[in-house]
Amino acid sequence: MFNSRSSISISTFLSSLIGSIMRGRRSVRCGQTCEYRKARLILTHDPGEELFLGALHPAAALFREHIDIPELIAEHATYRKVLEEAGARVLTVRQILLDGTGADGKPADRTKLENLRRFAAGFLTFDTQNLSPETAGQQKEYRQSILAKTSPRDLVRIILRQPIIRLSETQINTGLKAEYSENPVMNLFYTRDQLITTAKGVVIGRMNSPQREKGCDILQFCLEKIGMKPLHRIEGEGAHLEGGDFYPFGDTAFIGCGMRTTQPAIDQLMEHDLLGCNRLVVVKDRLFSQAEMHLDTYFNIIDRNLVTLTARRMTTDPDSPDLLLADIYLRGANGVYTKTEEDVGFVELLRSRIGAAIIPISEEDADRLAGNFLTVGSRRIIGVAGQSEALRTELKHRGVKVTWVGLDNLCKGYGAAHCMTQVLRRR
Template sequence: MTFDFGQFNNWGKLKTVAVRDVDTAFASDAKIDAEWKDLNFHSRPDLANARKEYAAVEAVLKACGAEIIKLPAGDGLTLDSIYTHDALIVTPKGLVKPRMGKPQRRKESDVNGQALEKLGIPVAGEITGEGKVEGGDLVWIDRYTLLAGVGYRTNLEGLRQLGELAGGDVEILWFDMPHFKGRSDVFHLMSCLSPLDHDLAVVYPPLMAVRQLEFLESRGIKFLEVPQEEFDTMGCNVLALGPRHAMMVEGNPETERRMKAAGVKVEVIKGYDICRKGEGGPTCMTRPLARG
């Protein structure tokens, strides 16, 4: 089987996406009780409500025509395994299994990679040694340009290895991430940058490097800025389902208004238990494998 990864960007029409649903990631009340504090969830997720919220996410993905691949359970996986975006990286040479910056998540990449490899999706390799990379710190601008954030979850050694696995024609442009709330916080490049189209992105400039903003502007990308009061409610964590078609978390009315004013079709989901408590929004819960 030859798997077609399609277009290397973060806004093309979503064709194939890997997810791990609530029943697999959260599993039971006992598992939630045992893990949520250690994983730095803000409060305990409610399993019944999380199931309802996640069903709505899957409904949106199916409605936009995406093929959904359900990832399996595995030894050592935690509640965080619902956030599949971080634990695999798509490159022109195949999937790369990252070494996660958060130690509790280190087993996810092997479980996810092995499951997809069995389906015939090629795996190019993995990040090893002292290297660290998480998918949320990476944004494809085009087939040859990958933006990366360097911080507590992704380091330069990880990006060096990723560059070798992705191929010599891929340029990785990296930017330092701010300390912000510290090592225990879930903060990635995509926490403040979510592309919506080739020329449009949702951004939160106060936490972005000047060099990064200037690069995006040089590529003709216009900004929809998230207001300060909507950053903590995940206003910037927006998943492009296709060009100017996106999924976002309820409770960010001004960001939603600005998106619609720019011609973006917006799908709003309730994310109280599956998103806000673990700081993982629509982007985090999905690992796009192919875009059109």
């Protein structure tokens, strides 16, 4: 539901962003150099009715088990409030889509409304293959007339649900009948994966799951609307990039290569000089487990010298699929990255070269997505409630301030606090 109070805040904020462009800036600044810097601007998606079909068949929707949609919506609202209390400005996809369209009762900005209408048109399918050529042509015009009358809220519903109307002709009533289906973007609330935010700006990814392909288009539209023009969009055969595999870390960046992100996409990041760092550590995952599909499902960063890693992944057994090895690329003065080392032990790299202490995450805590926390400042994290006393004690001993949030339903899609946010700006 569109929140009028939120709309006032978002409208004011977006006006300041657009004002920056009008004053001559081609784009609005975004970027993050370090995962442990203070989170200032976060993009999320507040989930809603688009989840219904996923609740009926969770596995096909990339969920682990059945979700309670009202509970999930409430959990996300609570999480957004916690993010704001941590000092971040939180934008939602729905707010951005509706901003300036008159959905809040204010006069509509005609350009914003028409842009939304054109964008939504790409998500509405009239299947006319069973119609005569004459009737099919009429339906093309009919579709446009319907879109022209559709309210902003319903345009957003079209985007989130992707309705498909399969038409056929009859000899009675209106002369037409239809079968209705939809292809909703049920995983959009995991806004981490559709893009990455580097020190230089935003790069739109390329999803490795067909259920999630449209999410990249939606977030790109939102970013461009608020003046954050992406630097690049990953493309090409075999090139896949998902944001859960990426961490900025000062003059270093970590990126996972495995089940979801592939080497051709990583090569594109280096070829186009999009990272804004001089060292790239490519962490190679050979486990290929749905529960550990991204780097952020088993590794995370709390501070410049403190990280977490699922304990099982700390193995040095060369025959274990849990073993993590890394390739290291260095950027030369000419801007070209060169692989300088191959198959370096990731644990040893963290300890000896990064100088980081590692907090091991037990299997029990990993199953509750303990490692998928969001760092909102140095040694300040937001994590999933219900972790072991041993982990809570260790974090406290390390001087880590933790806000625990109940995310029981939100976690049923194999992601938690980190997966549900895209930090666009850190300080």
